[in-house]
Structures are given as structure tokens and as C-alpha cells.
Amino acid sequence: MRKVDHDTRRAEVAGAAAKLIAKKGLEALTTRALAKELKCSIGVLSHYFSSKEEIVIAAFRWADQRIDLRMQEAITNEEQNIGSFVPVIKAGLPLDEESDLEWRVRLNLHTFALTHADSLEAERDKNNQFRELMVIMIANMQAIDQIRRDISARDITSIAFDLVNGMAKNLLMCPFDEREAKAEYLFRLIDVLKGPAAA
Template structure:
């Protein structure tokens, strides 16, 4: 058998590049996760390259291999937290026959009701302040919020078409109300002990009941 050495070399090089990229991406995610933890527990001002390197058990020089600046690390930490919240809510939305009851887990997925989601929300709340003075982050946040509102509006419109939700209020308006209530509630809940959060969030689910169409 005759082997094409050049083809073998190219195949090997491609595999090595892919493995390196996977390793590089995984390492970036580890840095973003550690940065998010620092932001959540100590605030944005505590996120320094020295503190982050200590948290990860590496040198500052190693960090510079994965991120070119502190701001890039900050943005990666925010995206890490945002993505986790968004994925949890999108998983909750994935209901083929949505109803008011199936909307409950969507609301709960968007609230800081456990240690994991609490950390993510603490990072996200720091993002709001950060984004006000960083145009690129502000625009990215607006676009992401707009995309998620579109997903929710589609789900609510589908529930209206199936008679599960009143049509007295438009899907767009219900989406805005739900979005603002969840965001506002999340900001309030992070100030409360964990054992009080479920009870304080209960009224949101009572409000959802008001969206059911009135019996004729």
C-alpha cells in the first residue's frame, strides 16, 4: 500500500488544530467561569488579572494567552452567565403544546432561586452598570434581549391561538410585562435569603392565572 504522505500530514495537522481549538475554547470558558465567580462574590472592582490568576492557579502571562485585555475577560464572564440563564429559559420554553401551566417553568428558570442561578444573576446585575459605559456591550445586551423577547412573544401568541391565554392583551404587551416583571423580581430576590425566595416569587404565578381567558 502506498501512502500519500502530504495528505497524511495535512490530516494530522487539521486534527491537531481542532484539538488545540477545543482546548483553547475550554480554557477560555474556565477563565470566564472563574471571572464570573469573582464578580458575583466580590463585585466587578475585585476582578483583577492578579486575583483571577490566583483563582485559577496560573500566571498572569497565561491569562494573556487567552484574553488580550481585562475588558475582554469581563465581557466573557458576562456572556458566560447570560448564556447559562438564556439556555435554561429556552429549555423551559421547548414545549410543543404551551399553556399557562407550561409557562411557569419559563418564569422560574429566569429567577435566581438557587445558588447556581444566583451567581449568574449577580454577574448579570453587574453587567447592567458596566454596559452603560461600554457601547458595544450595551448594544449586544439590547440585541440579545430583543431576540429573547421575540421567542417569548411567539410562544405567547401560540398559546393565544390555542385558547390558553386571553387575547384582550397583545402577545407583545404580555411579553413586555413578563420580561420586566422577571427582571425586576430577579433584582429583588438576590437581596433576600434563599429560604424566602420561592415564597416571594409566588405572586408572579398568581398573576399568570389572570392571563387565562375568561369562561364564556
């Protein structure tokens, strides 16, 4: 079997596992349930993954990578101005069915990672890398007076991360048609960060 086929099939299994976790919780993810979802045998699953834990970790990475990719695209595609914060924040929130699924899996990951040291370390490393991207973006905007300079780029990044993570968890409990309105105050807070060139 070619490696590309093997990797594609692993990604399919990870995606199906993520959807099961999002809909029914981590405890519902069994190899039997997953095999049924994929219409394959348990033996086929064991060809791609050596254990249930390996499947769980792959499912979490599948969801995390999709959220991170959307946020990274929002960062790199936007001009360096204060308005570019809005799409970055929106990219990190569960405002549609796709991002809702990913966030439900991500929340399960946080609980799982607390009792699995390797996953916890990987999660920390990934978050630190993404924070560094944000710090650079904010520092660049401070240099051209788009963002006020009396708060450090690192502090602004930490505030943004904490607000988005907390808001994402709260939004999961709301109907879809209420989520944009409930997140609106985050976008209004951006005005507080405006520098002289953006005021």
C-alpha cells in the same frame, strides 16, 4: 494548541471571572486575583485574553448564556398551555445558588454595559431575540385560547420581562429559603392571563 482546547480554557477563565464578580463585585476582578483563583500566571491569562475588558465581557456572556439557555429550555420543553409560563418564569429567577451567581454577574453587566457601547448593543440584541421567542410562544397560546387575546402577545411579553427582571433583583437581597414564597405572587398573576380554553 487545538481550537477546542483553547475555547475550553477561555470558558474556564470566563467562569472563574464570573464567580469572582458575583462574590466580590466587578472592582475585585483583577488579572492577579483571577490568576490566583485559576492557579496560573498572569502570562497564561494573556494567552487567552488580550485585556481585562475582554475577560469581563467573557464573564458576563458566560453568566448570561447560562440563564438564557435555562429559559430557552423551559420554553421549548413545555407544552403550549398557560401552565408552561410557570417553569419559564422560575427559570429566569435566582432561586438556587447557581442562578443566584449568574444573576449577580448579570447585574454587574447592566452597570458595565451603560458605559461600554458594544456591550450595551449586544445586550439589547440578545434581549430582543429572546423577547421574539416569547412573543411567538404567547401568540401560539392565544391562537388556541390558552391565553386571553385582549392583551397583545408583545405587551404580555414586555410585562413578563419587566416583572421577572425586577423580581430577580429583589430576590437577590433575600435569604434562599424566602425566595420561592416571595416570587409566588408572580405565579398567581398567571391566572389573570387565562383564556377560555384554560379557564
